Amino acid sequence: MNKTTACPLDCYDACGIRYEEGKIKPITEGFTQGFLCAHMNRFEEHERILQPRYKGDAIDLGTALKKLKEIFANTPKNEILHYRGNGNFALMQEVSDHFFASYGATLTEGSLCDGAGHVGILEGRGSNRLHMPLEEIAKAETVVLWGRNPHATSSHLLPLLEGKKLIVIDPIKTKAAKKADLHIQIKPHGDLHLAMLLSRFLHIENGCDTEFLEKYAPEYEEFYELTQTIRIKATLEQIDVSLGQIGSFLELVRSKKTAIVCGVGIQKYKDGADIMRSIDAFAAMLGLFGKEGCGVAYLADSKEGILSPFYTKSAKVSKVNTEFAKFKTLFIQGANPLAQMPDSKRVIESMQRVENVIYFGLYENETSQRSDLVIPAKTFLAKNDIRASYACDVLHPMPKQREEAEGISEYELSAFLCEAFGIEIKSEAAYLEHFKNHGVQKLDGLWHVEKKMPKEFEGFDTDDGTFVFLDEIESDFDMEEKLFLLTPKSPKSLNSMFRREACVYVNGKLGLNEGEEVLISSQSGSVKLRVKLDDDVREDCVLIYSGTRGVNYLTSSKHAYGGKFAIYQENKVEVQKI
Numbered sequence: 112m113n114k115t116t117a118c119p120l121d122c123y124d125a126c127g128i129r130y131e132e133g134k135i136k137p138i139t140e141g142f143t144q145g146f147l148c149a150h151m152n153r154f155e156e157h158e159r160i161l162q163p164r165y166k167g168d169a170i171d172l173g174t175a176l177k178k179l180k181e182i183f184a185n186t187p188k189n190e191i192l193h194y195r196g197n198g199n200f201a202l203m204q205e206v207s208d209h210f211f212a213s214y215g216a217t218l219t220e221g222s223l224c225d226g227a228g229h230v231g232i233l234e235g236r237g238s239n240r241l242h243m244p245l246e247e248i249a250k251a252e253t254v255v256l257w258g259r260n261p262h263a264t265s266s267h268l269l270p271l272l273e274g275k276k277l278i279v280i281d282p283i284k285t286k287a288a289k290k291a292d293l294h295i296q297i298k299p300h301g302d303l304h305l306a307m308l309l310s311r312f313l314h315i316e317n318g319c320d321t322e323f324l325e326k327y328a329p330e331y332e333e334f335y336e337l338t339q340t341i342r343i344k345a346t347l348e349q350i351d352v353s354l355g356q357i358g359s360f361l362e363l364v365r366s367k368k369t370a371i372v373c374g375v376g377i378q379k380y381k382d383g384a385d386i387m388r389s390i391d392a393f394a395a396m397l398g399l400f401g402k403e404g405c406g407v408a409y410l411a412d413s414k415e416g417i418l419s420p421f422y423t424k425s426a427k428v429s430k431v432n433t434e435f436a437k438f439k440t441l442f443i444q445g446a447n448p449l450a451q452m453p454d455s456k457r458v459i460e461s462m463q464r465v466e467n468v469i470y471f472g473l474y475e476n477e478t479s480q481r482s483d484l485v486i487p488a489k490t491f492l493a494k495n496d497i498r499a500s501y502a503c504d505v506l507h508p509m510p511k512q513r514e515e516a517e518g519i520s521e522y523e524l525s526a527f528l529c530e531a532f533g534i535e536i537k538s539e540a541a542y543l544e545h546f547k548n549h550g551v552q553k554l555d556g557l558w559h560v561e562k563k564m565p566k567e568f569e570g571f572d573t574d575d576g577t578f579v580f581l582d583e584i585e586s587d588f589d590m591e592e593k594l595f596l597l598t599p600k601s602p603k604s605l606n607s608m609f610r611r612e613a614c615v616y617v618n619g620k621l622g623l624n625e626g627e628e629v630l631i632s633s634q635s636g637s638v639k640l641r642v643k644l645d646d647d648v649r650e651d652c653v654l655i656y657s658g659t660r661g662v663n664y665l666t667s668s669k670h671a672y673g674g675k676f677a678i679y680q681e682n683k684v685e686v687q688k689i
């Protein structure tokens with residue numbers, strides 16, 4: 112048996128794993144660098160769902176599958192919704208889409224995750240192919256962590272930062288911020304203006320890469336004019352940045368190989384796409400595209416260059432504001448929408464009106480507790496799969512490492528349903544082969560997706576090959592009233608999996624007491640949580656990590672401009688003592 116597999120979790124790092132003597136261990140090759148994070152080191156400690164159940168009664172797997180077939184047979188096809196989340200990021204998880212789409216059910220579209228920022232990249236560059244991979248970040252002299260928190264979410268980036276100049280732009284004094292040469296503890300949502308001002312001052316100081324701009328971004332003078340419409344003093348005050356910080360920033364990046372490493376933190380707002388695009392524009396002004404050790408990293412499309420072998424043409428509804436009540440049967444796979452979708456009050460009310468809720472997952476959570484039929488999945492160790500990464504072009508085959516008596520794999524379940532309803536499905540081996548054929552084995556022994564990263568920079572993927580700058584700035588976001596909600600990822604949990612946080616973190620100057628229960632409210636709803644004092648959080652913010660029970664009562668289910676993308680930090684909040 113091939114002992115090498117990969118971590119299936121939705122994480123930048125896509126670590127390679129050896130499974131030896133019943134233990135999960137890191138590979139030393141590639142960016143795994145011989146270590147895994149706490150999620151994988153403790154993976155086996157987390158209690159899984161082992162027994163299927165229907166309306167609270169334990170049943171065996173055979174009975175659960177029969178029940179599943181019966182429910183589908185008794186639901187009009189267009190009243191079945193397949194809602195698939197990111198619990199397991201590997202490619203074979205999508206095989207269930209093949210059944211549901213072929214059957215005539217509805218699937219979801221849009222994103223709870225990186226969608227707004229992704230669109231910003233597409234609007235400026237035409238595609239996300241120029242994503243800066245880890246091997247290029249390793250060659251940079253200066254790294255800017257812009258709304259990314261690697262100590263929690265991408266720990267394999269940390270060794271690459273050693274010996275480099277580091278700039279952190281984050282409203283929280285993160286671990287990285289404490290070590291940085293420059294930390295701009297910006298007001299949330301201030302990034303678009305900061306990026307525009309950086310571009311403006313770079314131009315004033317003649318620091319732009321005009322040779323690059325003339326060729327690949329010729330509209331840069333118009334963009335500079337747009338940056339001149341910003342009132343400098345008032346804007347700096349509003350975003351809580353000083354002129355000195357702008358100067359230090361430019362000093363650290365001028366004539367340096369610079370990697371701007373963005374995270375989803377910058378784009379959880381209605382205008383998230385514009386924010387990402389303004390950062391890209393600053394990178395263009397510096398001429399960072401197509402040069403060694405330079406560029407912008409975000410969550411590149413991990414499936415770039417990989418064709419899906421599955422049939423997925425179907426009606427689709429938004430993942431952000433799904434109207435569950437419109438469906439009679441809901442099949443939830445690898446997700447916990449009752450906790451992780453925005454606007455929990457709306458989600459709960461809508462899901463309450465669904466006749467059959469089916470949960471197919473590994474762990475108990477809000478959604479499994481609400482479900483009528485619960486079917487346990489197998490862990491990644493007990494099924495065949497393959498995964499891509501959004502941080503680099505590695506393609507990890509994930510062959511089965513062990514048998515598990517409980518649960519069923521996504522392929523097995525989909526094959527059962529296809530057979531039950533007369534739908535064609537290929538063998539598991541054929542799909543795996545299809546994916547593997549997108550990769551080539553290189554000298555490091557790992558498989559890489561060949562066409563993912565262009566070898567030579569030959570311009571952007573826009574119609575005429577040039578960068579498309581923002582041509583107006585529009586925002587009605589209120590920067591002054593109430594408190595900002597920050598809801599980033601916790602080092603302890605992976606969204607709602609593993610050890611979930613249970614507190615609200617606030618600065619001591621807010622006048623609250625450690626351990627007291629407070630009511631936090633927004634225009635969408637409210638939640639009670641205990642206070643933890645943390646002076647690393649700005650005084651005008653409250654920090655509630657993703658995965659904290661109840662956090663999404665506070666968030667809005669409105670879409671970002673430009674697509675069906677969640678905006679978890681759009682609502683401002685108030686805190687009341689109880």
Ligand SMILES: Nc1nc2c(c(=O)[nH]1)N[C@H]1C(S)=C(S)[C@@H](COP(=O)(O)OP(=O)(O)OC[C@H]3O[C@@H](n4cnc5c(=O)[nH]c(N)nc54)[C@H](O)[C@@H]3O)O[C@H]1N2
Nearest residue numbers: 258259260263264299300374375376599600602604605606
């Ligand atoms: N431990 C752990 N790792 C994870 C996950 C997890 O839940 N736990 N989840 C995985 C998933 S699904 C994803 S999408 C990735 C995301 O991982 P990251 O891209 O790192 O995203 P976040 O943790 O949401 O936010 C990153 C930083 O942005 C900052 N931030 C918030 N608002 C703003 C703002 O307005 N401006 C600026 N400049 N910064 C801001 C936050 O304070 C935070 O430090 O992580 C993955 N890895």
Ligand SMILES: Nc1nc2c(c(=O)[nH]1)N[C@H]1C(S)=C(S)[C@@H](COP(=O)(O)OP(=O)(O)OC[C@H]3O[C@@H](n4cnc5c(=O)[nH]c(N)nc54)[C@H](O)[C@@H]3O)O[C@H]1N2
Nearest residue numbers: 196197198199224445446447451472473474488606607657
């Ligand atoms: N407030 C707030 N909310 C957020 C975010 C935020 O930053 N703040 N982040 C958003 C982001 S970026 C994301 S990606 C989403 C994530 O939200 P979800 O996609 O709902 O992810 P998880 O909460 O990790 O839940 C995943 C579930 O998948 C199941 N699972 C794990 N492995 C497998 C498997 O192999 N097979 C099957 N069938 N099931 C499996 C587990 O039972 C687990 O409970 O949350 C979003 N919600």
Ligand code: SF4
Nearest residue numbers: 118122125126148151
């Ligand atoms: S760092 Fe990410 S990919 Fe690596 S083991 Fe942890 S969760 Fe998995």
Ligand SMILES: [Mo]
Nearest residue numbers: 121223224225
């Ligand atoms: Mo995500």
